[in-house]
Each structure stands twice: as structure tokens, then as C-alpha cells.
Amino acid sequence: MLVPFLIMLREGLEAALIVGIVAGYLSRSGRGAWMPAVWTGIFLAAALALFVGAGLQLASAEFPQRTQELFEALVGFTAVAILTSMVLWMRKAARSLKSELQGSIDAALSGTRAQGLALVGLVFFAVAREGLESVFFLLAIFQQSPGAAGPLGALLGIFVSALLGYAIYVGGVRLDLARFFRWTGVFILFVAAGLLAGSLRHLHEAGVWNQLQAPIFDLSGILPEDGLVGSVLSGLFGYLADPTVGEAIAYLAYLAGALALFLRPAAPAPARPRPAPALR
Template sequence: MLASFLIMLREGIEAALITGIIASYLKQTGRTQWMPAVWLGILLAVALSLFAGAALQILSAEFPQKQQELFEAIVGLVAVCVLVSMVFWMRKAARSMKSEFQHSIEAVFASADAANATPLSATWALIGMVFFAVAREGLESVFFLLAIFQQSTGPAAPLGALAGLLCAVVIGYLIYVGGVRLNLRRFFRWTGAFILIVAAGILASSVRSLHEAGLWNGLQTQAYDTSGILPASGPLGTLLAGLFNYQDTPTIGEVLVYVVFLVVSLYLFLRPHGTAGHGGASAAARGSRS
């Protein structure tokens, strides 16, 4: 539950920052009459994400056992790629997010003015900009939530995702109106590290699914057995399995993939990258509250 909660909280806040920057700039430039276009873009992006998630879930239920394992492995691998690209993209994008979106908004209206286009053309252009920005976050969420749901049973993971999204909506609104001053650089740094740990577990699970699908048979010797000390079926083991894909009898291949991925990704993510990134992240935070 905690993994899905934190991931959706982060994704939701990212989407809230994007829409907050756009809404704030429209307000600052006296274009509040265009806000319905922003809301329409958000609603279309949410609808697309829900449709994609439902379609993938229904599709996976129709597969035979081995194809089901292959599907789970593919979803897991896609989720890992999405998670890694998300945390590293946000690490860099925070530097120039505000200026890029403001430039895009001005480009929309400048193009419409230059072509003597109708307001409807500018409206659809603004809807498209918001739609693609928010849909990116929504489709990312679909893949890694599917990967987490495949590893969890019961309603805990979906409820955690819903709670994280609702909290993100509230925090995003409070940031927009200026009621909350969130240290976004620290928030994205530590949630990014946590997400990489989750991604390592999903990757190890994908290796296991590939083996069960009959496509990967290497390094299948059992690495260790902690079932007598910390069984995966026990309360703590279940919690660790939901958070980090804990297994009490993993194979050498699963452990190797988990450790190598985690060491490399955390090193690249946590290493210092200069004061420019810090200043840019702060600028993005200030822009989201303006």
C-alpha cells in the first residue's frame, strides 16, 4: 500500500506542478478565460489513462498461464523503464520546467495571432498542450501500478494509490493558492530514491516471470532461504513483499539483477549534479506557487 501511495503521490504532484504552472501563467497574463481549456485537457488525459489501464487489465485476464507470465514480465520491464526515466527526467526538468511551459503558452497564442486564427484554434492548441503533459504522467502511472498490483493481493494497493492521488490533488491545490510551501527538491530526491528501490523489486519480479514463461532459465539456483526467519507469507514478509518485492527464496539471477540495478541507479541518481539543478528546482517550486 505504501509503495502505490508514494508513487501516486509523486506522480500526482508532478501533474499538479505542470497544471499549476500553466494556470498561474494564464492568471498572471490576464487569460483566465482560457482555464476551461486547461480543465478539458486534464479530464481528457485522465480518461485516456483510465481507459488504457482498464484495457490492459482486461487483456491480461484473457491470456493462458504462460502468456500471462510473459505479459506480467513485459509490464514490469516497461514499468521499470518508465520509473527510471521519470525520476531522472524530473531531476533535470525542474531546472527549466516553468520557463518551458510559459514559452509554450506564448507560442500557442502567438501562432494563433500570426495566422489570424479563430479563438477555437488556440483553445484546441492549449487543450493539446495540457493533455499531452498530464497524459504522460497518467500513462506512466498505469504501467507501474499494474506492475505493483500484479505483485499484491487484496484492496490495499489500489486504496493506497487512490489515497496518494487524493493527497496530491489537495497538496497541488494548496501549492497553487500559496497555502503550502513544499521543498520540492528534497521531496523529489527522496521519493525518487524510494521509487528506484521499488523499480529494483519490479525488475527482479520480471526476471522471475520470464522464467515462469519459459524464456529465461539461467541463474536459477536458489541464492538463500530466509523462510524460517522471515517468511514472505508472514505479516512483515507480506509488507516487505508489497513494498520491495521481498522473496524468502530468491534465485541468484533475481538477487543479481536487484543488486546491480539498485547500486547503479542510486549512484547515478544521488550523486551531486551541481548547484544549477538545485537552483532550478527551487525556481520550479517558486513558479508553481506563483
């Protein structure tokens, strides 16, 4: 429950911040009448995410066992790729996100035709990206940790993120967003490493990957994955009670590379050229 909650809290807060920036800029620039177009874009993006998620879930239910394992592996690999790109993109784009969105709004509303459609499209694509990221992540998590706790945690994360987003928009709550996204980014990379190792296991069970299958250790009798502590460690860090050599290599190699990219110092902003002194 904790992992879906934290991920959806982050994803939901990203979407809420985007919507808040758009809504705030429209209000400050005297274009609040365009807010119905914003809500239309949000509704269409949410409907797309739900449709894709439901479609993939229903399709996978009809697969035979081997194909099911292969499907779960592909969903896991897709979730790892999306989570990694999302974390690294947010690290790079956070400083310029507000100005880029405001520039896109001005461009969307500067034309003489289809201004509403342009604004709907802007909000739709911005929110749909967050929604589709969440779909693949949740599918991968729910497949590895079935039960009602995961969906409940995800819904709670969305609810809390919506409340925080609204509180930030009206100015009643101040969050250190840079620190929030930094620490949740580290957490997401640990989750992605666990998904990668778990996806390799699904590939093996599908008969596709059979290399490096020697177990390193087996803690099933001491710390089983379905126990209380084991399930928490499995959700947070991708713990496996009996990891193989291949799974351990994938986990550690991914984590080392992803953390190095994410935690490296940000490049300094280019210095603005000083204006030339006026000639007398």
C-alpha cells in the first residue's frame, strides 16, 4: 500500500502543479473564461489513462500462463523505462516548467481559430503523460503484489495529491518541492530497480531468460516475501528472498547508473552576458 501511495502522491502532485500553473496563469492574465477548456483536457486525459489501464488488464486476463508471464515482464520493463525517464526529466525540467507552460498557453491562445482546442490539447497532453506513466507503474506493482491494499494506496495518494495541489494553488501551503521531488525520485529509482529484477524473473518463468539463474542465497525461511516485513521490503526496495545472479546484477547495475545520473550536480545556468557600456 505504501509504494502505490507514494508514487501516486508524486505523480498526482506533478499533474496538480501543472494544472495549478495553467489555472493561475489564466486567472492572472485575465483569461479565466478558458478554464472549462482546462477541465475538459483533464477529463479526457483521465479517461484515456483509465481506458488504457482497463484494456491492458482485461487483455492480460485472457492470456495463458506463459504468455501472462511474458506480458508481466514487458509491463515491468516499460514501467522501469517510464519511471526512470520521468524522474530524470523532472530533475531537468523543474526549473523551467512554469515558464515553458506559460509560453505554451500564450501560443495556444494567440491564434484566431481553435483557441479552445489548442488549450484542451495542451492540458490533455501534459496530464495524460502523468496518467499513462501511472498506469504502467500500477500494472507492474499490482501484478507483483496482488490484493486490495495496492489500489487503496493508489487512490489515497491521488486524493492527498489533489488536496495538496489545491492548497498550493490557493497559497495556503508551502512545500519545498525541490526536496520533495529529489527524495521521492530516489525512492522511485529503488522501486524501479526492484521492478527490473522482478521482470527478469517473469522472463525466466516465461522460458525466455534462462541465464545466470544460480541463487545467491535463500531467506525464504527467515524473511519470506509474503510476510509483513518481507512484503514491506519487497514493495519499497524490490526485495527477493531468493535472488539469482542475474537479478542481483540487474538490480545493482541499474541502481548504480540511475542514482549516479539523478544525484549528479546540476549544470550551472549559463551566465547572462553583461550589456556593453554606453559610449559617451
